[in-house]
Amino acid sequence: MILSMIGIIVGIVFLIFFVMKGWPLLVIGACAAMIVAVFSGLNVTEAYLTTYMSGVGDFLIGQIPIFLWGAIFGECYGITGGAKSLARFISKVFRGKNETLSPLVAIIIVFLAGILLSYGGVSAIVLMFVMVPLCMELCRESGIPRYMVPGMILGCIATSALSMPGSPQIQNVMSTSTVGVSSMAAAIPGMIAGIIILVLNVLYLNFAAKKEMAKGARFEDVAGDAESTFVEDKNLPNPLVALLPMVLVFVLYNGFKVDVNFSLMAGIILAVLLMHKNFKSMANFLKSLGDACLNAAVVSCGAAAVSGFGSVVAVTPAFAGL
Structure with a gap:
């Protein structure tokens, strides 16, 4: 033994x-x-x-469907700019008319955008790529050192995907299906714990940012930032339109207790119908579909x-x- x-x-x-x-x-x-x-x-x-x-x-057998449909749903939001549109909308709401941002406000915007997209069904992998431009731009405006960007993104993803009930993320779905409970099981203590984690993450990141900035550290641009920053794009879908498929997934999954795979399928169909112009071409759509399938296969086989x-x-x- x-x-x-x-x-x-x-x-x-x-x-x-x-x-x-x-x-x-x-x-x-x-x-x-x-x-x-x-x-x-x-x-x-x-x-x-x-x-x-x-x-x-x-x-x-039990989990590859959620990896597949979750990856396709996330890819739809990545290639159409739907996720970027929502993230930018949240940034504008909290920014208001202020031209400058405090580190605390910048961190809160990142977390709220990440939680919304995560609860809407956008996979954590896609979310990382979507959040980078937003986080980079907010850090630039608030002066937060760029090396804190990965920690901010990881914190916002982990808070909603791993800690809060009702999320259609694979981590929550796998756990609930294994123990035989609903996605909203222990909703009150789960939400309280999630809020505590959220607050502690935000407070710590704010403390760390101010500490680094007090030492003289500031956001510094490097070559290639022009391609990766959160820039204005008039071709992005309306944020309210982009929000509808996410709302559908959340309501079907948590409200009507529809299986998460079929909830995501419905969200994909609605996303394609509402944002089909942003796919630009059928070839582009098929390529994104293939990329999503490949990503789902790689991740699911590893797990x-x-x-x-x-x-x-x-x-x-x-x-x-x-």
């Missing part, structure tokens, strides 16, 4: 180390599972071909590899003795 526990620890360390080095999860997950099998005295062939692959397959690793761990003597 002790040797089995050592194998689990070695397998986890092996998995984390090589993933951080950029190795593909499908390869490293299988290798880590076989390390655990060897240390635990399991039949390596059976552990890999039966236990590990069953874990991978079960995960894909499935981790699930397969967990399946092997679950049949070890060390796990049984816990």
Whole structure:
């Protein structure tokens, strides 16, 4: 049992180390599972071909639809500029007539935009790309050092996607489907916890920004910023129009308890109907569809590899003795 526990620890360390080095999860997950099998005295062939692959397959059967439709929905908002339009609208509302922004207001705008888009069904991966231009522009105006941009984006995504009930993000959907509860289970304590996390994140980032700025650090432009900043674009869809598919997804999923996959399908259809002009051409639309499918396959297979690793761990003597 002790040797089995050592194998689990070695397998986890092996998995984390090589993933951080950029190795593909499908390869490293299988290798880590076989390390655990060897240390635990399991039949390596059976552990890999039966236990590990069953874990991978079960995960894909249950979860790949949400990865697929979530990626397509997010791609629709990315390529049409719908997400950018909403983010800019929120920025304008909170900015008002002020030409300059305080660090606190800039951080709050980033978090509110991220929460809205995340609750609307835009996947976290797409959200990272959408939020970068907005966050960069707000940091430029408020003077927040550019190296704080990743932390601000991660904070706003994690707050809504991982901490608050009712979100159609894969993290919430997987958890609710596994334990058999609704998306709004423990809504009151979940929302309270989410608000606490939100406030603490905002306060800490504001404290960190002021601390860095007191040292003389300021936002500095670098080559290539002109292409990535949050610039004015008259061709963006109306923010209220862009909001409608998100509202539909949220209402269907949380209000009418429609399966999240069908909620996202309905949102995709409405997004295409309302913002079809922003796809520019059928070829562009098909390319974005293909990109979304590829992204969904890569992400879901990587997550499935981790699930397969967990399946092997679950049949070890060390796990049984816990």
